[in-house]
Amino acid sequence: MAEDEGPLRGHTEAQILSVIEHGLSLAGGSSSEVLTGPGDDTAWLRVRSGAVLVTTDAMVLGRDWRDDWSSPRQVGRKCVAQNAADIEAMGGTATGLVVTLVADPATPLAWVRELAIGLGQEAARAGTLIVGGDLSSAGPGVCVISATALGELPDGAVPVLRSGARPGDALAVSGPLGRAAAGLLLLQENRAADDPDLVGYQQSPRPAYGDGRRALEAGASAMLDVSDGLLLDAERIANASGVRIDVRTAALAADVAALTAVGDRATDCVLRGGEEHVLLATFAGKDVPSGWRVIGAVTPGAGVSVDGLDTQGGGWEHFTAQQE
Ligand SMILES: [Mg+2]
CATH class of the missing domain: 3.90.650.10 (PurM-like C-terminal domain)
Incomplete structure (x- = not known):
């Protein structure tokens, strides 16, 4: 059996992580803010503006997507897009994302590889990278993907809040x-x-x-x-x-x-x-x-x-x- 075939349960965590990291790398994204990416205990990011934007958003199989409607690449892209859009909504630019996958061990490793490719592709579109994450198992039929995005504003700028609208605008x-x-x-x-x-x-x-x-x-x-x-x-x-x-x-x-x-x-x-x-x-x-x-x-x-x-x-x- 090829390394990336069969369900997650047939593979070591190292094999799964290797497949994920390879999938993420295929998009070829880059970021000058990422000093150390996946593989260490934490990522290490440069903060230039002295303040950081942070947001998180989770997706749940059956609630936020259906496998018969969406490919794993689309799910990965959507997961990054909805987080990066929240950074955009403050006037910011994403500087890195961490992603946690909690999945039924019966999930095909090939699905996870495709998910990683989608995550990497959309992160590259947003001008950044997936800098780390976590992997855990769950009960039958469960699949949850949670992403946290970090972002920054131009030097000296303050974020655009929801509270600043005035009559006449x-x-x-x-x-x-x-x-x-x-x-x-x-x-x-x-x-x-x-x-x-x-x-x-x-x-x-x-x-x-x-x-x-x-x-x-x-x-x-x-x-x-x-x-x-x-x-x-x-x-x-x-x-x-x-x-x-x-x-x-x-x-x-x-x-x-x-x-x-x-x-x-x-x-x-x-x-x-x-x-x-x-x-x-x-x-x-x-x-x-x-x-x-x-x-x-x-x-x-x-x-x-x-x-x-x-x-x-x-x-x-x-x-x-x-x-x-
Ligand atoms: Mg929002």
């Missing part, structure tokens, strides 16, 4: 909305072939790294990434800032038009679809960074409205929604 978004949610609907309905691009975005979002830093440099007053749906995430800015946010649907017409595969549910995907990982920010000036577009305004008051009408918000809520 413009609300802007860095990319299209609704794709990941529409892709999930197509998967659920066994219609993936109807729009593979949308499905691909659900399987593995592709944040435009650098958007967050451009927003910070353009003076964004508040920012986050759209992880749980435009309305719910806008409400988070509104609540943190003590303001009201009005979303204008006329500015979202192109987003809706791109989701013809899901018919009359397109608007709901755009307003409430999660896992998008584009950035949502407010800007005091009229100008927004290139690639961003204005989709609403900040006013006095509280909550979120759509075309001036009150809304309850609503998006992907972890404890009320099932993927399956």
Whole structure:
């Protein structure tokens, strides 16, 4: 049997780690911040700005992905993307990630190798590396991947928080909305072939790294990434800032038009679809960074409205929604 075939239980930890490290290395990512990477008791990272951004996010088999819907490379890429997008959402740049895999020993080693390749590929896209991690076994059918991302800001900068939006600011978004949610609907309905691009975005979002830093440099007053749906995430800015946010649907017409595969549910995907990982920010000036577009305004008051009408918000809520 080749070294990378069969389930994890047929291999020593050293063999598994070797396969993972090889998978990670295939992407060829590099980072000037990483002084010592995997293989020692800890990684050793350079910190230039005197302060560090830290975030963590876990993915659970059956909750956050399904093996019949997503390849292990896509799962790895998504795991890194959603963490790196949170660093972006503060205006930062990822400087390293650590990843823990807790898996049923029946998991094929080849699946883990492909996962590692995906992790390495997306880390390289984000301009950084997987610098370490941990491996542990779990009960039948269990697979959990947890990543922690570290990041930094430009010298002297402070992060863009959710609490800085002020009445008169413009609300802007860095990319299209609704794709990941529409892709999930197509998967659920066994219609993936109807729009593979949308499905691909659900399987593995592709944040435009650098958007967050451009927003910070353009003076964004508040920012986050759209992880749980435009309305719910806008409400988070509104609540943190003590303001009201009005979303204008006329500015979202192109987003809706791109989701013809899901018919009359397109608007709901755009307003409430999660896992998008584009950035949502407010800007005091009229100008927004290139690639961003204005989709609403900040006013006095509280909550979120759509075309001036009150809304309850609503998006992907972890404890009320099932993927399956
Ligand atoms: Mg976030």
